[in-house]
Amino acid sequence: MPGPAPGDLPVSAYVILGMLRLGARSGYEVKRAVEVSVRFFWNISHAQIYPNLERLERDGLISGHADPQGRRPRRVYEVTPDGERALALWLHTAEPMPFEVRDLATLKLFFADALPPSEALALVHAIRLRSEETLARFERQSAPPARTADAGGAHYPLLSLRLGIAVHQALVDACDALERELYCP
Amino acid sequence: MPGPAPGDLPVSAYVILGMLRLGARSGYEVKRAVEVSVRFFWNISHAQIYPNLERLERDGLISGHADPQGRRPRRVYEVTPDGERALALWLHTAEPMPFEVRDLATLKLFFADALPPSEALALVHAIRLRSEETLARFERQSAPPARTADAGGAHYPLLSLRLGIAVHQALVDACDALERELYCP
DNA sequence: CAAAGCATGTAAATAGTTACATGATTTA
């Protein structure tokens, strides 16, 4: 009778649940919301969304109804009380929470002794540029909706954004220092 | 993840190639080397290592020979000239290098408005502790072998370690600030 | 002699990506 225990659902299902709760309505809107927010610490692809929506509805954690825009088909969803409970349960359940990074650029830098110095330097440069672009993107795409959510009472999107900014600012600074050292050793 | 790189090898194969090049000899030693170094920006599990070693040997990128220690079986490998070339080619090949993070803790923090304030604060605390432990682990486990490699002419393991330190120090500082604000808003 | 660490492997399941597939609506 009680909804599925945490662990029954893949993480992407909780992301969907959370985004619907924060105001996204369709699968498409969920994907867009992910793209400008949690995407920086947990990405999901659109191919994961639609099967998960079906499953969440089957499990009674969300309820959906057709809501076509003109002739364009669309299905919108809202979180049910069971869904609220499942999300809260997952959020407060203790489980291992490793910080997993997959970064080809730093990985290549680790092995860069097998590379001519100029190409190694180019890697550091690429890492710096990437984080600078990420910071710009935070400002342009992530901060506005996070501030809107903040004004609406959801404060944590903006707070977690600050962690992302801190990480990428640190990378920019570290690369800057490295570039100086490598250029003039 | 980033699909197979040039030469159609999975990234984990290049990690293995790189670690063998830096002095690891057996699959076990590769796993240990990963565990204290690249694991912080690209983890691989031991179940990926043995099939990849087989494949790399079949492709002629490494050569292996049995080298049992007493009765305990062991197979050691070294990188062939072809393997050196494949690694260098991969390293200098331009490809998308996104910074992908998977972090349940920050993800949960993003949705923490569905949680009582004390539990949200506990999440921030957990993130700070985790990065503090990671920093300690860098000092204890990663820095010594990286310094050894540095003395032996491989400078980039130590340089890439500095990026990891910068990231986790930034997370500690940001969480510290957040904890103060959330405790006394 | 027990525990920790060394050493290797496989099978099954899960997760995730990419490509395929379609079509409507809005905007320049």
Place this chain on the structure above:
DNA sequence: TAAATCATGTAACTATTTACATGCTTTG
């Protein structure tokens, strides 16, 4: 009218994790 964006979905493939499975050697 073309391009961008909205919108949804599936199939095939690839990658990855977890659990299973084994057995030796060193150290306390």
